[in-house]
Amino acid sequence: MVMHQRRVRSWHGVEFDIKIINQNWAKLGILPPHPQLVNLIIRKGLERNKNIQMQILHEFGHVQTFPFVFLYYLPLYLSAKLGNINNWFVATLGLFFFWEMVAEIYVFFKDENYINAYINNLSLYTVFFWVIAVIFIVLPFVW
Numbered sequence: 439m440v441m442h443q444r445r446v447r448s449w450h451g452v453e454f455d456i457k458i459i460n461q462n463w464a465k466l467g468i469l470p471p472h473p474q475l476v477n478l479i480i481r482k483g484l485e486r487n488k489n490i491q492m493q494i495l496h497e498f499g500h501v502q503t504f505p506f507v508f509l510y511y512l513p514l515y516l517s518a519k520l521g522n523i524n525n526w527f528v529a530t531l532g533l534f535f536f537w538e539m540v541a542e543i544y545v546f547f548k549d550e551n552y553i554n555a556y557i558n559n560l561s562l563y564t565v566f567f568w569v570i571a572v573i574f575i576v577l578p579f580v581w
């Protein structure tokens with residue numbers, strides 16, 4: 439069963455459905471369903487419809503920022519910080535959190551009530567997630 443579904447068209451010209459299957463799973467186009475762990479954490483406490491609306495924007499944000507998100511590796515590559523497999527692992531973990539942040543920045547710009555949604559419903563889980571995310575985003579640069 440699909441909780442919500444929206445047809446979108448990315449800047450790459452790809453048209454597909456974003457399906458929010460439930461609080462835990464989403465599906466983009468022909469890709470297999472994937473867990474919604476980050477959404478689950480950062481949307482904790484938000485009203486259900488707002489939550490779903492933001493999840494859809496967030497998923498679309500991931501698509502819209504592809505492949506530019508891989509520019510995250512560029513300064514690391516140029517500064518020769520990707521010398522071994524451990525550094526690649528740390529950098530890829532950083533990329534994961536960076537992509538989550540960029541997708542969420544997309545939500546911020548597309549949802550005019552973004553701040554208001556969080557003002558009265560900010561969960562400690564959300565705050566904790568972003569603290570961890572920033573640490574992992576910065577880590578490869580200071581590793």
Ligand SMILES: [Zn+2]
Nearest residue numbers: 476496538541
């Ligand atoms: Zn995400």
